[in-house]
Amino acid sequence: MIELARDDPRYPPSLRGLATAPERIWIDGDPTALDATAVSIVGTRRMTGYGERVARELAMACAAGGVVVVSGFAQGIDSAAHRGALDGGGRTVAVLGESIATFVATLSGRRRALLPRVRASGALLSEFAAPFTPKPWTFAQRNATIAALGNVTVVVEAGDRSGALITAEDARRIGRRVLAVPGPLGSVASVGTNALIAQGLATALVSADQLLRAVGSCASRRQTGADPDPVLLALRDGPLGFDEIAVRSRVTRDVLRSRLATLLVRGSVVPLGDGRFRRTA
Amino acid sequence: MAVDAPARTTVARIASCALWGLEAALVTVEVDVANGLPHFSVVGLPDTAISEARERVRAAIRNSGFEFPLRRVVANLAPAERKKEGSGFDLAIALGVLRATGQLAADVPSLCLGELALDGGVRAVRGVMPRVRGALGRGVTAVVCAEENAPEAAAAGAHAVGVRTLREAVAHLSGQAVRPPAAIPPPAAMPRASVDLADISGHETPKRALEIAAAGGHSLLMVGPPGTGKTLLARALPGILPPLDPDEAVVASAIHSVAGLVDPARPLLEARPFRAPHHTASHLALVGGGSPPRPGEVSLAHAGALFLDELPEFSRHVLDTLREPLEEGSITLSRAAAAATYPARVTLIAAMNPCPCGHAGDPAAPCTCLPDAIERYHARLSGPLMDRIDLRTHVPRLAYDDLRREGRESSHVVRERVVAARERMRRRMSGACRRTNAEMTVAEIRAHSRLDEDGEKLMSEAMRSRRLSARGVHRALRVARTIADLAERERVSAEDLAFALLLRGAA
Numbered sequence: 005m006i007e008l009a010r011d012d013p014r015y016p017p018s019l020r021g022l023a024t025a026p027e028r029i030w031i032d033g034d035p036t037a038l039d040a041t042a043v044s045i046v047g048t049r050r051m052t053g054y055g056e057r058v059a060r061e062l063a064m065a066c067a068a069g070g071v072v073v074v075s076g077f078a079q080g081i082d083s084a085a086h087r088g089a090l091d092g093g094g095r096t097v098a099v100l101g102e103s104i105a106t107f108v109a110t111l112s113g114r115r116r117a118l119l120p121r122v123r124a125s126g127a128l129l130s131e132f133a134a135p136f137t138p139k140p141w142t143f144a145q146r147n148a149t150i151a152a153l154g155n156v157t158v159v160v161e162a163g164d165r166s167g168a169l170i171t172a173e174d175a176r177r178i179g180r181r182v183l184a185v186p187g188p189l190g191s192v193a194s195v196g197t198n199a200l201i202a203q204g205l206a207t208a209l210v211s212a213d214q215l216l217r218a219v220g221s222c223a224s225r226r227q228t229g230a231d232p233d234p235v236l237l238a239l240r241d242g243p244l245g246f247d248e249i250a251v252r253s254r255v256t257r258d259v260l261r262s263r264l265a266t267l268l269v270r271g272s273v274v275p276l277g278d279g280r281f282r283r284t285a
Numbered sequence: 286m287a288v289d290a291p292a293r294t295t296v297a298r299i300a301s302c303a304l305w306g307l308e309a310a311l312v313t314v315e316v317d318v319a320n321g322l323p324h325f326s327v328v329g330l331p332d333t334a335i336s337e338a339r340e341r342v343r344a345a346i347r348n349s350g351f352e353f354p355l356r357r358v359v360a361n362l363a364p365a366e367r368k369k370e371g372s373g374f375d376l377a378i379a380l381g382v383l384r385a386t387g388q389l390a391a392d393v394p395s396l397c398l399g400e401l402a403l404d405g406g407v408r409a410v411r412g413v414m415p416r417v418r419g420a421l422g423r424g425v426t427a428v429v430c431a432e433e434n435a436p437e438a439a440a441a442g443a444h445a446v447g448v449r450t451l452r453e454a455v456a457h458l459s460g461q462a463v464r465p466p467a468a469i470p471p472p473a474a475m476p477r478a479s480v481d482l483a484d485i486s487g488h489e490t491p492k493r494a495l496e497i498a499a500a501g502g503h504s505l506l507m508v509g510p511p512g513t514g515k516t517l518l519a520r521a522l523p524g525i526l527p528p529l530d531p532d533e534a535v536v537a538s539a540i541h542s543v544a545g546l547v548d549p550a551r552p553l554l555e556a557r558p559f560r561a562p563h564h565t566a567s568h569l570a571l572v573g574g575g576s577p578p579r580p581g582e583v584s585l586a587h588a589g590a591l592f593l594d595e596l597p598e599f600s601r602h603v604l605d606t607l608r609e610p611l612e613e614g615s616i617t618l619s620r621a622a623a624a625a626t627y628p629a630r631v632t633l634i635a636a637m638n639p640c641p642c643g644h645a646g647d648p649a650a651p652c653t654c655l656p657d658a659i660e661r662y663h664a665r666l667s668g669p670l671m672d673r674i675d676l677r678t679h680v681p682r683l684a685y686d687d688l689r690r691e692g693r694e695s696s697h698v699v700r701e702r703v704v705a706a707r708e709r710m711r712r713r714m715s716g717a718c719r720r721t722n723a724e725m726t727v728a729e730i731r732a733h734s735r736l737d738e739d740g741e742k743l744m745s746e747a748m749r750s751r752r753l754s755a756r757g758v759h760r761a762l763r764v765a766r767t768i769a770d771l772a773e774r775e776r777v778s779a780e781d782l783a784f785a786l787l788l789r790g791a792a
Binding site for chain 2: 049051113115243244245258266269270281
């Protein structure tokens, strides 16, 4: 763990210029990840299957383009973005709303497995000294740090009063571009992002290429062509049960049984244990 | 009839029967009436109910117009080392007193079971069927019991005479007014299903899973948002289960008899039991217990189905206790006095919501649960229990169009396929014990679940990919065998195996 004061030469330049830059930061991992070109990907904890896929695809595209993904290590979109960056072989930085020690000690669930991976490839960053526990206002404060670390900020999904909207507001105030992913009308998880676009506070983000262009990366881009397999295509927006896959893919049940079993055996699809199946990539 | 003090007292012997679990033990009630201060004691490890029998017996004898001897009366329940419980010995003790004092002129060759009322009436007791069954194997042929219990005793195969009062019992045994034996109650009839599969629209795969569970005895978990028909599907299961075989009916009825749950007029169960305990059930209610141990829901569902709705709401500890009965097909309840074993071969059907709010993956109502909360919800289910689930199926909310589109098959048609599949299983696995594909041993899987060429290819790919554990492979092969049985195929095809792998839905 490294502790950096504001006058330390290793202190991230993207933070230093800010009026609200934290006096001290603590870094667990690789501090050079903080100097690279970065995109902040944030969103609601209550994400939908659509949000998870988009966050993941954007993060993977960033990874392929050598762009660091910055997020807040919360459940939902944040974790999906970190996971996408790591699965794409890229680097990712997690900015915490509490001290690193207390976060590591209390983290549970699926995110626990993510922790060593984030540390190994990128870094955990906190502006709070151990043993500082989270308060409601600390998350708002770290949102400003997330916004500052990214060259642009992407809001994937955000509800009416999501904290991700605070991050977008912070980014706008310090002059960073805000991109928002449009979502289906009527989807609770996209009310906030659609409103950002409608009010002209954010640009609609419609492809991973657009994001990479926005940060000036011209590195190799991942081809996001159409899925040739109707079964995998049906599973793009989240897990489904057998009958639902049959309806969406328009594959007859007899054919679907063999097809899905083959995908299962090959690992392209995993069972969730509740009768539904999820795509692995 | 006056009681003159005879020079020589006689010891009366009356046969009765004690029960521990389903295991019956003949008990001889010996009554000795001797000179001495008036006293009445019951010895031979009686419980409180039996000790209280003294008061009931004394009052019943007096109020039936007989005389209770003003002498020293000892009733001994032999063998004395065995703990006995319940009020079923009242009739035998009273008849013993009457026989020892000469008020009953003839010896009693019958097994006597019944509780006495203070006015001399004979009341029904629990567990008559297993007691009579046990006694029949030990040379007893006739039974005297409460009129309500007589059909039960007759169903077990005894010459059963029902009596309403102690006086009637004495009159019958002494030959003054011999009563006719009770008729054997009507045999099992076709079950009346409360829900027909034809009434349920859509849900083709859940219905197929239900059919496979019914045919092969595989355990099934249905997951879906509230109100999509999980409970309705489960309620349709009794309508597609094969009929109860006579020997299964006797065992299942005996368990109900011990629990005091039989209909006195029709003691033999007609249909396979379907038990649906509420999720607040304790482990005693679910697997049985107490002293003496009473059967729980898992035993009451023997030869039928146990339905656990809202599975994660059951306490984890309670679900853990289900592991032994699901593994062994029986449950042994060990208590200080003795251990009782009840059969518990059930088809487990479980249902649950996909998340605490119930709407994960539901297009109609967005889920409001945080991802970690959903994870905790699933973690509440015990791993070993989930390992034993063979079939998992998603029961989604259906759009109106889907509700209309699918063809509907009635329970009657499905049941015929299930019966035919069970018949194939029986022919294949000859043996004394009736078994289903779910209970195949590994050796039997090797012998009977032969795969065709494409099936072998799929299986070797599954094994190579290491996405299936050895246990997962065996479970999938058992299910695949049932799917092939339902399709009347000798060999298990690649499609059967593929479907089994998908329904297993776990490594």
